Amino acid sequence: MRSLVTIQKVKSITPIPDSDFLELAHIMGWQCVVKKNEFKQGDLGVYFEVDSFLPVDDRYEFLRASSYRDNADNGQGFRIKTMRMRGQLSQGLLLPLDKYPELKDCLTEGTDVTEKLNVKKWYIPETANAGGAIIGERPYGIPASDEIRIQSALELLDELKGKPYYITTKMDGTSGIVYFIGGKIGCCSRNKEIKDEQNALYWLPVYKYGLKEKLAKYGKNIVLTGEICGPGIQKNKLRLTETEWYVFDVKDGDSNRYMPYDEAVKLCAMLGLQTVPLEERGDSFNYPLETLLEKARGKYKSGLDKEGIVVRLSESPKAVSFKVLNNDALLKEKD
Numbered sequence: 001m002r003s004l005v006t007i008q009k010v011k012s013i014t015p016i017p018d019s020d021f022l023e024l025a026h027i028m029g030w031q032c033v034v035k036k037n038e039f040k041q042g043d044l045g046v047y048f049e050v051d052s053f054l055p056v057d058d059r060y061e062f063l064r065a066s067s068y069r070d071n072a073d074n075g076q077g078f079r080i081k082t083m084r085m086r087g088q089l090s091q092g093l094l095l096p097l098d099k100y101p102e103l104k105d106c107l108t109e110g111t112d113v114t115e116k117l118n119v120k121k122w123y124i125p126e127t128a129n130a131g132g133a134i135i136g137e138r139p140y141g142i143p144a145s146d147e148i149r150i151q152s153a154l155e156l157l158d159e160l161k162g163k164p165y166y167i168t169t170k171m172d173g174t175s176g177i178v179y180f181i182g183g184k185i186g187c188c189s190r191n192k193e194i195k196d197e198q199n200a201l202y203w204l205p206v207y208k209y210g211l212k213e214k215l216a217k218y219g220k221n222i223v224l225t226g227e228i229c230g231p232g233i234q235k236n237k238l239r240l241t242e243t244e245w246y247v248f249d250v251k252d253g254d255s256n257r258y259m260p261y262d263e264a265v266k267l268c269a270m271l272g273l274q275t276v277p278l279e280e281r282g283d284s285f286n287y288p289l290e291t292l293l294e295k296a297r298g299k300y301k302s303g304l305d306k307e308g309i310v311v312r313l314s315e316s317p318k319a320v321s322f323k324v325l326n327n328d329a330l331l332k333e334k335d
Contacts, residue, residue, distance in 0.1 A: 029151030132200025173229035221253025
C-alpha cells in the first residue's frame, strides 16, 4: 500500500508575499500552504500526500467547501489535490501533531500512519470502456506499475547522479499488463486479472498486435506493461482516433529482471509494439528537482497538457525509477 500519510519534518518556512495569515512549509520535495506560525523549521507534522482521501472527521471539516467528495467509487470524504493558494502551489496537507493523540507512539520522521488514520488513495476510474470481466487478483509475480513521485524520494536524485539515464513521456491512459508465463498468456489491469474476451479493453493489446502467436513463437516467459490510451480512456488527452498501447516495462520472466532500455525497445520492435516516447537520454544524470519539474511541463501533440515524465537508470530501469508530474496539468485536474 502506498504511504499516503507520514510523519515528516519541516525543512524550512518561507513567507507568502502580501499574506498576513499564510506561509509555505517545505517537506521533503513538496511545499504546502499552512497557517502562519503554525510550524517552524524542524517541527514534525502529519503530512498527507496529493491523492489522499481523508475520512469524514471533525478535524477535516475546514476542507469541506473545497475538498468534500461523495461518489460511488470512493464514498464520502475529503480529497487532497494540488491547489494554488495566494499565488503559491500547495501540494498536500500538513497538520500539527497535537491534533492526533492516537499517534503518540508514531513520532519518528518517515513513519507511515496511513492505516492508523484510515486514509485511502483517491480513486479515479481510468476508463469508460468495458475493461473486461475480472477473474481474480493480479497473479503473484506479475508486477504492479506504480511509480513514486520524486518529491517523496529526493534521495533517488543522488542515486542516479552521474549514471546513464533516459526520460520518457508519461502517457495518460490506463495501465495494461500482458504476460506469457509457462505457455499461458494473460492480461491484467493494474490490480486485477481479466477474462480472455476479444472486446475487453485490457485484452486489446493481445488481439490488436497478434500477441498470442508472437509470444508463443518467442517462447520465453515475459511480462509486458504499457499504457492503454485512446477514446473513452482518461478523457483521451492524446486525442487518438483508436486505442493504442505504449509499452514502458519489459520483465524477463526467467531471470526476473527488467530489460535495459535498448534491449526492451529492440524486443518491442520485434513484436511490432510501440514504446512510450523517448524525450531524452544521457550518459551522466545531473538534474536538480527544479529542472525536472520544468521538463515535466509541456504538451502532447494534441496540444493538451502532458501528464509528466518518467526518469530511469538506463541499464537497470527499476533500480532507479521515478515520475515527475506536470504541475500545470495537476492544477487543471477535475474530479
